[in-house]
Amino acid sequence: MIVDTSLFTRWVKFSPSILITLLIMPVVAGLLGVILPAFGWLPALGEDTVDLRGFEALFATPGFVKMLALSFSTSFVSTFFAVLLSILILGNYFNSKLLGHIQTLLGPILVIPHAAAAIAIGFLIAPSGLIMRLFSPWLSGAELPPDILLPNDPYGFSIILGLTLKELPFILLMAMAAMQQKEIKQAIEGQYKVALSLGYHPFTSFCKAVLPMLYPFIRLPIYAILAYSSASIEIPLILGPNTPPTLAVAIMQWFNDVDLHLRIQASAGALVQIMLTLCVLFTWWLLEQCVKRVCLSSLINGRRTYADVTWKFLTHCITLVVLFAIVLALIGLVLWSFAGYWSFPKAYPDQLVTQHWQSALQQLPETISDTILVALAATGVALFLALFTLEAEQQRRTQLSSFTSLMIYLPLLVPSIAFLFGIVWVKEIIGINAVFSMVVVGHLLFVMPYVFLSLATSYRKLDLRYAKVAASLGRSPWSVFYSVKLPQLMPPILFSSALGLAISFSQYLPTLLLGGGRINTLTTEAVAIASGASRRISAVYVILQILLPAFGFILAWLIPKLFFRPRY
Amino acid sequence: MDPANNMLSIQNLCIYKNESRLFTLDTNVLAGEILTIMGPSGSGKSTLLSWLSGMLDPAFTAEGKLLLGGQDISQTASHLRRIALLFQDPLLFNHLTVAGNIEFGMQASQSSSKKQRISKALASVDLSGMETRAPKSLSGGQQARVALLRVLLNEPRVILLDEPFSKLDSQLRQATRELVFEQIRQRGLTAILVTHDQSDADAAAGKVINLSNPRST
Numbered sequence: 001m002i003v004d005t006s007l008f009t010r011w012v013k014f015s016p017s018i019l020i021t022l023l024i025m026p027v028v029a030g031l032l033g034v035i036l037p038a039f040g041w042l043p044a045l046g047e048d049t050v051d052l053r054g055f056e057a058l059f060a061t062p063g064f065v066k067m068l069a070l071s072f073s074t075s076f077v078s079t080f081f082a083v084l085l086s087i088l089i090l091g092n093y094f095n096s097k098l099l100g101h102i103q104t105l106l107g108p109i110l111v112i113p114h115a116a117a118a119i120a121i122g123f124l125i126a127p128s129g130l131i132m133r134l135f136s137p138w139l140s141g142a143e144l145p146p147d148i149l150l151p152n153d154p155y156g157f158s159i160i161l162g163l164t165l166k167e168l169p170f171i172l173l174m175a176m177a178a179m180q181q182k183e184i185k186q187a188i189e190g191q192y193k194v195a196l197s198l199g200y201h202p203f204t205s206f207c208k209a210v211l212p213m214l215y216p217f218i219r220l221p222i223y224a225i226l227a228y229s230s231a232s233i234e235i236p237l238i239l240g241p242n243t244p245p246t247l248a249v250a251i252m253q254w255f256n257d258v259d260l261h262l263r264i265q266a267s268a269g270a271l272v273q274i275m276l277t278l279c280v281l282f283t284w285w286l287l288e289q290c291v292k293r294v295c296l297s298s299l300i301n302g303r304r305t306y307a308d309v310t311w312k313f314l315t316h317c318i319t320l321v322v323l324f325a326i327v328l329a330l331i332g333l334v335l336w337s338f339a340g341y342w343s344f345p346k347a348y349p350d351q352l353v354t355q356h357w358q359s360a361l362q363q364l365p366e367t368i369s370d371t372i373l374v375a376l377a378a379t380g381v382a383l384f385l386a387l388f389t390l391e392a393e394q395q396r397r398t399q400l401s402s403f404t405s406l407m408i409y410l411p412l413l414v415p416s417i418a419f420l421f422g423i424v425w426v427k428e429i430i431g432i433n434a435v436f437s438m439v440v441v442g443h444l445l446f447v448m449p450y451v452f453l454s455l456a457t458s459y460r461k462l463d464l465r466y467a468k469v470a471a472s473l474g475r476s477p478w479s480v481f482y483s484v485k486l487p488q489l490m491p492p493i494l495f496s497s498a499l500g501l502a503i504s505f506s507q508y509l510p511t512l513l514l515g516g517g518r519i520n521t522l523t524t525e526a527v528a529i530a531s532g533a534s535r536r537i538s539a540v541y542v543i544l545q546i547l548l549p550a551f552g553f554i555l556a557w558l559i560p561k562l563f564f565r566p567r568y
Numbered sequence: 569m570d571p572a573n574n575m576l577s578i579q580n581l582c583i584y585k586n587e588s589r590l591f592t593l594d595t596n597v598l599a600g601e602i603l604t605i606m607g608p609s610g611s612g613k614s615t616l617l618s619w620l621s622g623m624l625d626p627a628f629t630a631e632g633k634l635l636l637g638g639q640d641i642s643q644t645a646s647h648l649r650r651i652a653l654l655f656q657d658p659l660l661f662n663h664l665t666v667a668g669n670i671e672f673g674m675q676a677s678q679s680s681s682k683k684q685r686i687s688k689a690l691a692s693v694d695l696s697g698m699e700t701r702a703p704k705s706l707s708g709g710q711q712a713r714v715a716l717l718r719v720l721l722n723e724p725r726v727i728l729l730d731e732p733f734s735k736l737d738s739q740l741r742q743a744t745r746e747l748v749f750e751q752i753r754q755r756g757l758t759a760i761l762v763t764h765d766q767s768d769a770d771a772a773a774g775k776v777i778n779l780s781n782p783r784s785t
């Protein structure tokens with residue numbers, strides 16, 4: 001092959017390595033920055049002996065076992081529910097138009113930041129929340145908000161509710177994306193028909209014929225969710241108990257404590273957090289093996305139905321309840337954001353005022369512009385690197401090695417609480433002071449995988465004959481890339497950008513830690529005021545948090561229609 | 569079950585796609601008889617089979633009645649019709665063994681006799697000892713035979729075949745065809761075969777309907 005040595009080609013050649021370095025370096029540095037202090041080595045505090053003090057202090061923390069149990073149970077149970085609900089919905093609405101509608105309704109939920117979702121759910125289930133108001137006093141008999149500890153109940157039921165509602169759309173959409181790939185679609189529809197024609201009832205047909213084939217495609221997303229939820233911050237922080245909180249939340253509180261010596265204990269906690277996440281993953285794997293053992297024989301036991309009608313009815317009910325809860329949560333947000341005085345059992349505020357919006361909007365311009373600037377920078381870099389890496393792949397005519405692909409997802413698999421603090425520490429040692437770029441790098445770690453993933457499918461599907469024709473007409477590689485490939489990719493590029501922005505908007509921990517309080521985004525502000533101040537102001541923040549990514553997606557959808565419309 | 573009771577009547581069937589008529593059909597198939605449906609591709613042969621099995625795509629609308637053994641089953645759900653489908657692709661379940669695939673089709677019963685029946689059936693199609701093999705490790709012709717057994721041991725009242733031999737090469741095609749027809753006749757099943765190969769139609773030795781020209785019955 002003739003070697004082209006233009007600047008563009010050289011850049012393209014190096015971009016996979018740049019991309020991987022940008023992702024691995026912070027994670028590895030961050031992990032080191034946690035491992036060393038975990039064993040007592042923190043020279044900044046004059047601690048330079050290696051010992052197990054951190055772990056001893058950690059194990060002696062009151063409620064330590066409870067923290068572990070809470071992290072473990074909330075992530076495991078919520079994922080279990082989310083998977084179960086996904087199976088019920090997929091199975092009972094398989095081959096029905098309803099599934100498409102449910103997808104359209106749940107899709108947007110996916111890009112609502114976790115913090116926003118948590119605050120909205122908190123409002124909904126609180127003793128004075130909309131649910132209680134709707135059922136009072138005629139059903140509950142309550143004239144005053146009942147005295148129950150919700151959302152911050154000690155058993156983590158609220159966390160489970162929040163996580164389940166956030167995970168359900170993700171699993172559903174991943175499953176549906178797999179089911180829409182042509183070969184898979186043909187195979188599963190054929191096998192579903194085979195099962196029906198052999199006399200299996202519809203939901204049983206799905207479970208016995210389709211699910212065993214479909215599950216491998218949702219397996220990785222499920223593991224990603226388990227890893228994420230076992231170490232997540234926002235939802236347990238806002239919906240969880242504080243006596244004690246989940247391990248991840250506790251670690252964050254220790255790291256942020258004014259007593260810097262708690263950092264040793266926090267670092268030890270971060271390592272335990274990694275073990276805990278691995279434990280959750282392993283337990284799920286065990287569950288998979290058990291289900292496989294037990295169910296394989298019942299697949300061929302000849303039973304045609306397992307209370308199909310009951311399951312169908314149950315699925316209708318659950319789907320309705322979930323959709324109802326989501327709509328109610330959104331309505332609740334809007335009402336709170338305009339509520340003046342709102343006496344208890346009333347489902348509608350006594351007066352509507354705009355003063356919360358006015359005061360929030362006065363404080364917000366800087367926050368919003370910071371949010372957008374960070375997001376644009378992170379998404380821009382991510383987009384640039386993803387496109388060049390994919391172009392490199394095409395020029396080399398080989399797909400990325402599986403190691404490289406795995407590395408791109410590394411930041412999503414390693415609990416972020418375990419390496420972000422390490423980055424802060426390394427940053428302090430090296431003495432980097434560039435807050436903005438640090439925050440951008442932090443966001444990039446989480447934006448990159450999504451942008452890459454969403455672009456890769458379309459880029460790899462490009463019909464290369466166009467590029468070859470253009471090259472044979474004397475176009476340089478850069479010109480082929482710029483004027484042949486990019487225009488064809490416009491819609492997916494815009495979609496990936498909107499996704500990247502949404503992911504960046506939703507980041508809490510990276511902004512908080514790497515920004516060190518000097519850069520505030522809508523999400524950090526929303527979490528900060530969620531714990532106290534005013535429910536009404538909170539509602540305004542959450543609505544803005546939902547509107548901002550929605551705006552990005554609307555633009556991504558609108559721009560091709562306006563500018564790239566074929567003209568006749 | 570009395571095989572004579574398995575007569576299938578298609579009465580005044582008319583299938584529409586976007587308001588325009590795709591085809592009309594009015595015919596009877598006796599138990600043990602193989603009705604052959606021919607016609608150019610796109611004429612609606614597969615659509616006819618999906619209507620018969622109760623799985624018509626919502627893109628189509630249908631008028632007409634379907635009677636099985638004198639009973640109107642036009643509104644019966646697919647899984648209760650006892651009409652089995654055999655597609656062009658074997659569509660075997662890769663998560664089950666060969667025996668598992670066949671057992672999937674069988675009715676629930678004592679498992680000891682089930683195993684015997686499966687071995688006997690496998691032997692009858694030259695697949696003795698293949699029980700524990702993975703479907704993927706079988707050749708195309710072997711997979712087609714397993715798919716056939718899965719349907720036959722289901723003991724349906726009607727069997728619908730959608731170009732079941734078209735993916736086999738010519739020698740295998742003839743052998744498989746003979747086997748399928750023999751089994752269908754032995755069991756007195758009512759069968760409808762979709763094909764665009766004249767030699768299939770000759771071998772079926774029954775009524776032939778050309779969908780592009782339904783009057784020719």
Ligand SMILES: Nc1ncnc2c1ncn2[C@@H]1O[C@H](COP(=O)(O)OP(=O)(O)O)[C@@H](O)[C@H]1O
Nearest residue numbers: 585607608609610611612613614615616625627
């Ligand atoms: N799911 C569908 N939606 C809309 N049109 C369809 C669908 N399936 C098939 N068709 C159309 O209906 C006609 C009949 O299709 P089909 O029954 O598959 O024909 P055949 O099996 O005779 O080749 C064709 O024109 C085909 O394009």
Ligand SMILES: [Mg+2]
Nearest residue numbers: 613614615730
């Ligand atoms: Mg066809």
